[in-house]
Amino acid sequence: MTGKTVVVIPTYNEVENLPRIVEEILGLGVAGLGVLVVDDGSPDGTGEVADKLAATNPGVVSVLHRTKKEGLGRAYQAGIERAFADGADRIVQMDADFSHPASALPAMIDRALAGAGLVIGSRYTAGGSLDDAWGTHRRLLSKWANFYVRSILRVPAADITAGFNLWTREAVDAVGFEDIESNGYSFQVEMKYLAARGGVRIAEVPIRFGQREAGESKMSLSTQLESAWMPWRLLWKLRGGKRR
Numbered sequence: 001m002t003g004k005t006v007v008v009i010p011t012y013n014e015v016e017n018l019p020r021i022v023e024e025i026l027g028l029g030v031a032g033l034g035v036l037v038v039d040d041g042s043p044d045g046t047g048e049v050a051d052k053l054a055a056t057n058p059g060v061v062s063v064l065h066r067t068k069k070e071g072l073g074r075a076y077q078a079g080i081e082r083a084f085a086d087g088a089d090r091i092v093q094m095d096a097d098f099s100h101p102a103s104a105l106p107a108m109i110d111r112a113l114a115g116a117g118l119v120i121g122s123r124y125t126a127g128g129s130l131d132d133a134w135g136t137h138r139r140l141l142s143k144w145a146n147f148y149v150r151s152i153l154r155v156p157a158a159d160i161t162a163g164f165n166l167w168t169r170e171a172v173d174a175v176g177f178e179d180i181e182s183n184g185y186s187f188q189v190e191m192k193y194l195a196a197r198g199g200v201r202i203a204e205v206p207i208r209f210g211q212r213e214a215g216e217s218k219m220s221l222s223t224q225l226e227s228a229w230m231p232w233r234l235l236w237k238l239r240g241g242k243r244r
């Protein structure tokens with residue numbers, strides 16, 4: 001019995017990517033694998049496309065509509081809570097834009113079944129890589145950001161900034177959502193740091209990190225500043241092994 005795995009996909013204006021990524025995930029033919037789309041009222045109609053996918057795949061694809069765009073972290077928080085409330089045993093965080101290869105999902109699930117609480121789809125563990133289309137500047141920036149956060153927080157993971165992660169229900173419980181402060185992308189770092197402190201077993205599966213296929217990036221200056229500041233804030237808040 002392998003249980004139920006729900007891939008939580010937050011979307012904001014991903015009308016071109018969403019149907020194709022859902023098709024790819026379901027095409028894997030993995031038993032017990034479902035999808036939950038968390039759409040923040042995308043003006044391009046992604047929410048309606050998600051509803052159609054749910055109607056044609058009942059019990060497999062579902063949608064959480066939120067009226068306000070509050071950032072990736074808040075969308076994930078709501079989506080993960082919904083997935084577990086609906087009976088998931090584990091969830092996967094995955095972008096809609098094809099940067100995360102669905103083909104890694106079976107290996108990630110296997111690692112969870114072997115006892116890991118957090119399985120990272122990892123660019124920086126042995127065998128992981130970035131797509132050739134990534135230019136030198138973005139490569140360096142991504143590597144530097146990962147090195148920066150790892151040096152400060154010292155989490156035992158090669159890819160601490162990864163956005164492609166599997167979490168078991170028990171691991172998410174160990175994180176304690178009520179402690180999460182990030183609105184944007186730094187949510188991923190914050191969850192991993194709290195998981196490591198909570199004794200969660202971490203495994204990494206190498207992936208080839210792709211390029212966004214269609215649509216536009218939602219990365220803004222304010223989310224980048226939040227990401228740069230967050231590691232220091234976490235250290236300060238949780239200094240000396242105590243929580244607030």
Ligand SMILES: Nc1nc2c(ncn2[C@@H]2O[C@H](COP(=O)(O)OP(=O)(O)OP(=O)(O)O)[C@@H](O)[C@H]2O)c(=O)[nH]1
Pocket residue numbers: 009010011012013014038039040069070071072075094095096097099212216217218219
């Ligand atoms: N629901 C929701 N989804 C979001 C929000 N911001 C980003 N997303 C989604 O989160 C995923 C990652 O966003 P991206 O824009 O690809 O961010 P990125 O990967 O750092 O940037 P690129 O490398 O340029 O693609 C995508 O599926 C987005 O549609 C948000 O505020 N709400």
Ligand SMILES: [Mg+2]
Pocket residue numbers: 095097099212
């Ligand atoms: Mg992306």
